[in-house]
Amino acid sequence: MEYKIMLVEDDASIAKLLSSHIEKYGYKTIMVRDFDKILGTFIEMNPHLVLLDINLPKYDGYYWCRKIRQVSTNPIILISARDSEMDQVMGIESGADDYITKPFYYDVVIAKIKSQLRRCYGAFAPDVSEERKIELKGLILYPERPELHFNSNSTMLTKKEAVLAEILMRMAPRAVSRDMLMEKLWDDQAFIDENTLNVNVARLRKKLQEIGINEALETVRGHGYRLNVTWRNM
CATH class of the missing domain: 3.40.50.2300 (Response regulator)
Known part of the structure; x- marks a missing residue:
């Protein structure tokens, strides 16, 4: 190699x-x-x-x-x-x-x-078979890589997208408030514009579409976001 x-x-x-x-x-x-x-x-x-x-x-x-x-x-x-x-x-x-x-x-x-x-x-690389993964209705997240897999498709995430995906997957189908997401994603929210969260949500939504999951990341008006576990429009 x-x-x-x-x-x-x-x-x-x-x-x-x-x-x-x-x-x-x-x-x-x-x-x-x-x-x-x-x-x-x-x-x-x-x-x-x-x-x-x-x-x-x-x-x-x-x-x-x-x-x-x-x-x-x-x-x-x-x-x-x-x-x-x-x-x-x-x-x-x-x-x-x-x-x-x-x-x-x-x-x-x-x-x-x-x-x-x-x-x-090489010789000291972590054993992939032992690494942490989160699964939800066939969607698999490997937070440490960080990658999303669904069926035979996969996509790379940024660190923030991986954290966002993990929270939403663990909480699904419940909605997660914007305040909670911002608290988990950034240590000091005082310097974070809410639009930054919007951008990360939009990017994660696009990554889900890339692997064949459409309209899964839903906006809950006045509250936050949730993952629709029925994976509509596939």
């Missing part, structure tokens, strides 16, 4: 040397050159691992790490000249799996890449 490593580094000389060294070990590197489209490149190329510099134009690596975490659980290793404890804490809190400080030894980078790939895809 050829693993794809996405390299996000705005110093062209470092990026070239790092890419060359990584490819010596049989990995394929994807070098990002448009730093306004990091998330789009990730979604399009679907790499197995991301090496992400913190000091980037416009938005920093912490920002892009959080964006990638919204759509994927694939390993992310941050690279930075910042070596303070707080910077490393911020990296982990942003969703990174590891943190490498510059200047670095290339062999250390390779060792960390190998470690993360083994953990996610």
Whole structure:
């Protein structure tokens, strides 16, 4: 299996040397050159691992790490000249799996890449047969991946969509209030616009349609939302 490593580094000389060294070990590197489209490149190329510099134009690596975490659980290793404890804490809190400080030894980078790939895809990867799943009338949610399955169809979710789906599936066919959903999805509701919940509901509704379940996520006027377990219009 050829693993794809996405390299996000705005110093062209470092990026070239790092890419060359990584490819010596049989990995394929994807070098990002448009730093306004990091998330789009990730979604399009679907790499197995991301090496992400913190000091980037416009938005920093912490920002892009959080964006990638919204759509994927694939390993992310941050690279930075910042070596303070707080910077490393911020990296982990942003969703990174590891943190490498510059200047670095290339062999250390390779060792960390190998470690993360083994953990996610190799000998140390979790046993899929033992992972948590929620089932409802043939609809199956794997929260940790996170994925939704129905019949032979499947779709990837963001972290927020997975949390939303789990709450609605566990409560079905009862309705769940908007206040409860916002409390479960966001720690600090004071900075969350209610429209943000609407957007996540709309995205989940679209994901359900993608796997063949139509008009299942219903709006309960004046209250919130519920899953219609009869799976209408299939």
